[in-house]
Amino acid sequence: xxxxxxxxxxxxWDEIFESISKNRTRTIITSIGVFWGIFIYIALAxxxxxxxxxxxxxxxxxxxxxxxVWVQRTSIPYKGFEEGRYPVFKLNDVDYLKNRxxxxxxxxxxLQAGAFSGSPPLVVRGLKSDNFNVFGNFxxxxxxxxxNIFDGGRYINDDDIKYERKVAVIGEGTQERLFNVGEDPIxxxxxxxxxxxxxxxxxxxxxxxxxxxxxxxxxxxTTFAKIYNRGDQFxxxxxxxxxxxxxxxxxxxxxxxxxxxxxxxxxxxxxFGTFNIGSLFESIIKFTRGxxxxxxxxxxxxxxxxxxxxxxxxxxxxxxxxxxxxxxxxLGATPGEVKVQIVLESVFLTIVAGIIGIxxxxxxxxxxxxxxxxxxxxxxxxxxxxxxxxxxxFITMITLGTLIGLIPAERAVSIKPIEALREE
Amino acid sequence: MIEIKNLHxxxxxxxxxxxVLKGIDFSVEDGDLVAIMGSSxxxxxxxxxxxxxxxxxxxxxxxxxKIRIADMDEKKAANxxxxxxxxxxxxxxxINYKNAxxxxxxxxxxxxxxxxxxxxxxxxxxxxxxxxxxADHLPSELSGGQKQRVAIARALASNPKVLLxxxxxxxxxxxxxxxxMALIQKINNEGKTILVVTHEHDIAKMCKRIVHLKDGVIxxxxxxxxxxxxxx
Numbered sequence: 001x002x003x004x005x006x007x008x009x010x011x012x013w014d015e016i017f018e019s020i021s022k023n024r025t026r027t028i029i030t031s032i033g034v035f036w037g038i039f040i041y042i043a044l045a046x047x048x049x050x051x052x053x054x055x056x057x058x059x060x061x062x063x064x065x066x067x068x069v070w071v072q073r074t075s076i077p078y079k080g081f082e083e084g085r086y087p088v089f090k091l092n093d094v095d096y097l098k099n100r101x102x103x104x105x106x107x108x109x110x111l112q113a114g115a116f117s118g119s120p121p122l123v124v125r126g127l128k129s130d131n132f133n134v135f136g137n138f139x140x141x142x143x144x145x146x147x148n149i150f151d152g153g154r155y156i157n158d159d160d161i162k163y164e165r166k167v168a169v170i171g172e173g174t175q176e177r178l179f180n181v182g183e184d185p186i187x188x189x190x191x192x193x194x195x196x197x198x199x200x201x202x203x204x205x206x207x208x209x210x211x212x213x214x215x216x217x218x219x220x221x222t223t224f225a226k227i228y229n230r231g232d233q234f235x236x237x238x239x240x241x242x243x244x245x246x247x248x249x250x251x252x253x254x255x256x257x258x259x260x261x262x263x264x265x266x267x268x269x270x271x272f273g274t275f276n277i278g279s280l281f282e283s284i285i286k287f288t289r290g291x292x293x294x295x296x297x298x299x300x301x302x303x304x305x306x307x308x309x310x311x312x313x314x315x316x317x318x319x320x321x322x323x324x325x326x327x328x329x330x331l332g333a334t335p336g337e338v339k340v341q342i343v344l345e346s347v348f349l350t351i352v353a354g355i356i357g358i359x360x361x362x363x364x365x366x367x368x369x370x371x372x373x374x375x376x377x378x379x380x381x382x383x384x385x386x387x388x389x390x391x392x393x394f395i396t397m398i399t400l401g402t403l404i405g406l407i408p409a410e411r412a413v414s415i416k417p418i419e420a421l422r423e424e
Numbered sequence: 425m426i427e428i429k430n431l432h433x434x435x436x437x438x439x440x441x442x443x444v445l446k447g448i449d450f451s452v453e454d455g456d457l458v459a460i461m462g463s464s465x466x467x468x469x470x471x472x473x474x475x476x477x478x479x480x481x482x483x484x485x486x487x488x489x490k491i492r493i494a495d496m497d498e499k500k501a502a503n504x505x506x507x508x509x510x511x512x513x514x515x516x517x518x519i520n521y522k523n524a525x526x527x528x529x530x531x532x533x534x535x536x537x538x539x540x541x542x543x544x545x546x547x548x549x550x551x552x553x554x555x556x557x558x559a560d561h562l563p564s565e566l567s568g569g570q571k572q573r574v575a576i577a578r579a580l581a582s583n584p585k586v587l588l589x590x591x592x593x594x595x596x597x598x599x600x601x602x603x604x605m606a607l608i609q610k611i612n613n614e615g616k617t618i619l620v621v622t623h624e625h626d627i628a629k630m631c632k633r634i635v636h637l638k639d640g641v642i643x644x645x646x647x648x649x650x651x652x653x654x655x656x
Contacts, residue, residue, distance in 0.1 A: 022521035332506020
């Protein structure tokens with residue numbers, strides 16, 4: 001009990017500070033191991049978080065559990081229908097599908113010229129012309145795929161659909177190729193397949209948003225259907241589920257429902273094509289989780305190695321200090337007091353080295369964050385380490401530091417004072 | 425002050441055992457200054473270590489100021505050493521990273537004396553050995569004689585009942601040896617009981633009594649006329 005009380009005694013700490021500060025080389029060498037361990041751990045864990053955040057950012061342009069589905073040819077004869085048939089989506093299928101699959105939040109039917117369907121039409125403005133993919137979309141599309149419009153413009157709205165207006169939202173690449181530098185395209189006209197459209201908005205292109213390019217042109221769905229004579233038929237829809245919905249479940253349910261609706265064999269995997277952002281996203285999440293786990297394992301292992309290093313050097317230090325400890329015991333230090341001093345020295349060094357490691361690690365992450373914040377191609381944002389993990393590492397360190405300190409402490413008192421005094 | 429009866433001690437060396445002390449009967453009066461002499465291997469250091477509770481005996485009794493010293497664990501022994509005994513070693517055994525004052529204050533630290541009190545007492549004892557002005561010097565900055573005087577101040581700081589000196593002049597030249605022995609005589613004259621282990625006859629003659637050890641037994645124990653050192 002008496003020796004435990006010593007932990008809170010100012011004199012004990014004075015003794016420890018003295019012993020630590022007057023044996024500088026030993027102190028520094030001892031601390032480097034733990035410093036390095038916690039530093040690596042913080043840097044790794046922070047980087048893993050940064051990567052995770054970076055991917056999050058890169059995919060922020062998309063609803064994470066969204067999918068696309070389009071018609072292809074059937075490959076299995078079913079209920080009297082021959083194989084090789086093209087199923088067709090109709091506009092009233094949208095509400096029907098939504099009612100049958102309550103997990104669906106939004107459905108955006110889409111029409112294309114170019115891209116998956118025929119060749120991209122010629123678009124002319126004045127003396128400039130080029131071929132661009134043209135899409136016919138509903139405003140709801142913007143709720144599934146996040147669309148950023150430059151100031152002063154807008155996306156397709158409900159009135160555009162209702163009145164079948166000839167308006168177009170163009171990509172920034174389209175603007176570059178059809179308009180002069182510095183010219184404001186809003187309110188100007190472009191000719192798509194000899195029909196004039198007024199530009200109402202320019203979209204900012206977001207990398208990794210998965211769909212289209214920077215040069216797509218979007219016009220109201222109804223206008224598109226009328227010009228290209230599509231009636232109420234379409235071939236592609238973009239679907240997003242509510243946030244809680246598992247993307248793979250959504251994909252399966254939508255497909256099986258569509259097969260029933262369109263009288264397609266349940267075994268026919270070729271009748272519809274799909275892509276699933278969610279499953280893509282899931283594999284990335286798994287990857288980053290793996291990174292976090294790896295950093296945890298490597299970090300803990302490094303801290304472990306560092307603390308063992310402290311124990312090692314404390315053992316050497318005890319050997320080196322045999323004479324000093326012998327003197328202390330001849331002068332009346334009890335074995336408990338000697339042990340407490342050695343263990344506290346070990347713990348204190350661990351803590352100080354740990355704090356420095358955490359600080360330097362955090363500073364490194366700060367520098368990396370500044371260095372990468374401008375880079376769009378590099379998915380790395382806000383590399384932080386949760387406080388719980390920092391505390392966890394800290395507690396681990398202190399525990400290990402205490403346990404490892406007990407070994408040299410035990411060694412120190414196992415030598416009889418008389419033998420310790422003989423040692424020079 | 426010290427009462428020893430029929431003390432035996434042997435060391436195991438491999439298969440054989442070395443009988444170092446073969447029945448020592450020995451007592452020391454309060455205020456005595458005893459020289460323990462003997463050639464190397466006579467058992468004089470072993471006796472001193474047992475007296476200093478740094479080692480234990482196999483059989484026999486040891487009373488220090490009427491307290492029976494027996495069956496002690498390390499903790500109790502440490503407390504007794506701290507309270508009852510002061511040590512002076514041949515190789516000084518100062519802690520090299522502590523200055524003179526801190527070295528002298530160390531036994532007081534283990535007694536639980538407050539910092540202020542420690543500093544004051546330590547400085548007093550440094551003054552007593554004539555090294556007040558050297559209080560903040562490290563041992564490496566002191567001469568051999570000064571180091572031993574610091575060691576003596578440290579041994580006195582806890583106000584022990586007995587001072588045990590193991591070859592206190594063994595590492596010093598003759599002039600410095602005289603200085604140190606003069607200091608020991610002075611302390612003895614103030615009433616402190618002191619035991620000095622030495623193999624030098626002229627050092628022994630500066631004590632009040634000489635005990636001769638040979639092959640683990642006391643062969644001679646006589647009071648002598650003390651050679652008092654003057655004008656050092």
